[in-house]
Amino acid sequence: MDNHPISCYHLGHYFQIDGKQLQEQYKEHISDYSGWEQKDHADQWMLFTSNVSSCLGIDETALSNGELYTIVTNKEARGRKGAIVAMIRGTVAEDIIAVLKKIPERLRKRVQEVTMDMAANMQLAIKRCFVNAHRVIDRFHVQKLAYDAVQECRIKYRWEALDAENEAIDQAKRNKTSYQPEVLSNGDTLKQLLARSRYLLFKHHIKWTAVQKHRAELLFERYPQLKKAYQISLKLGDIFKLCKSKEQAFKQLALWYNVVEDCGIDAFKTVARSIKAHYLSILNFFINRATNASAESFNAKVKAFRDQAEFLGEKK
CATH class of the missing domain: 3.30.420 (Nucleotidyltransferase; domain 5)
Incomplete structure (x- = not known):
């Protein structure tokens, strides 16, 4: 039997011996723990x-x-x-x-x-x-920064939608009418659309299900800035997937920076600054793709x- 503390616990339990006591016996007497340097x-x-x-x-x-x-x-x-x-x-x-x-x-x-x-x-x-x-x-830590920037955009719009809905509910109460939120073609309300889009924004669009594709179309139609943020995150991922050398990746990152500068999305400007501060270690990925x-x-x-x-x- 494997002389492992957990195994000893199970053995003690089987023979109705105190498991903790058996573990201590293993640690102090059976194993070589007492002489471990x-x-x-x-x-x-x-x-x-x-x-x-x-x-x-x-x-x-x-x-x-x-x-x-x-x-x-x-x-x-x-x-x-x-x-x-x-x-x-x-x-x-x-x-x-x-x-x-x-x-x-x-x-x-x-x-x-x-x-x-x-x-x-x-x-x-x-x-x-x-x-x-x-x-x-690690490339996945870099890409996570981009994903987080996309989610920051989504969350900002979700809070705006919640505020708008609360205001509409208050207005309906003042007018003594019932509030009926807009229901989109997929059955979502606007705040549901923004909440339920979280996971699809982490995925490449080629991996979307039919339901997610429909939801993304509704989302991007109403929030083109969020679509832009999603596309920028994909462009960063493509650099890691497609570039074969540090030199090629360096050129593509420079082009990506230009896109970020022109996009007007503050969260991505923060991502770009972080990448710029660590770009040498990031580019080392392309030596062995480690x-x-x-x-x-x-x-x-x-x-x-x-x-x-x-x-x-x-x-x-």
Whole structure:
């Protein structure tokens, strides 16, 4: 049987032995935990230098009680054995650097690529610790900024529609008449149209269902600025999908900036400034088309394990 604390809990439950006591026996006597060299600082940081590879990912995740941890993963392990390089409590750059610099310099110099999000603390840590590595900002974080800008436009119009409806209801009360909202050809009211369009604006139009296509036609007919915002977000996504080199992507991003400057949508101007501030790391995506998906996938597994452990703890 796998000598795992959760397995021990189930064994104890099966034989009607106190599960918590059995786990403690496993931890203190059966396993090699008492002689583990990282035991004294494992609640603050853990480091596994043998797992360092040429391609790493760095991301943050919330573990117990919402506490944030920074996790560095070996992308070549693909989320399996040998995936964790470091796990560090908190997200302070200097704390991350202090732990990562415990990795022998010869190993750190072998790292060629590290994927991450736009967080400045991550960028600084990787710059200091892995001097030969390309810093690659995950394309999906960049595209999410554009999606968020589209949603900001939609939400603004939704609040306007809610205000207009409330005013119409008040007016009807003053006139002692009943209020009847406009019902569109798909059965939505205007505020329902704006609320129910949320998910279709995250999708490429070629993936819309017939119902979503009809809803989008009604939406864009009434809110052409929202249509423009949606098209700008698609243009950014196409740069990542279609460009084959950093040079080609740089030219297309410059053209995209021009579109943003002329669109008159403040949220996209903020997106453009963020991209401009990080464009070198964003363009590094086009070297190997690397993303941070493996690191985020591993973090999801850690969270799933945490949730299972918390559930078992509640059951005891």
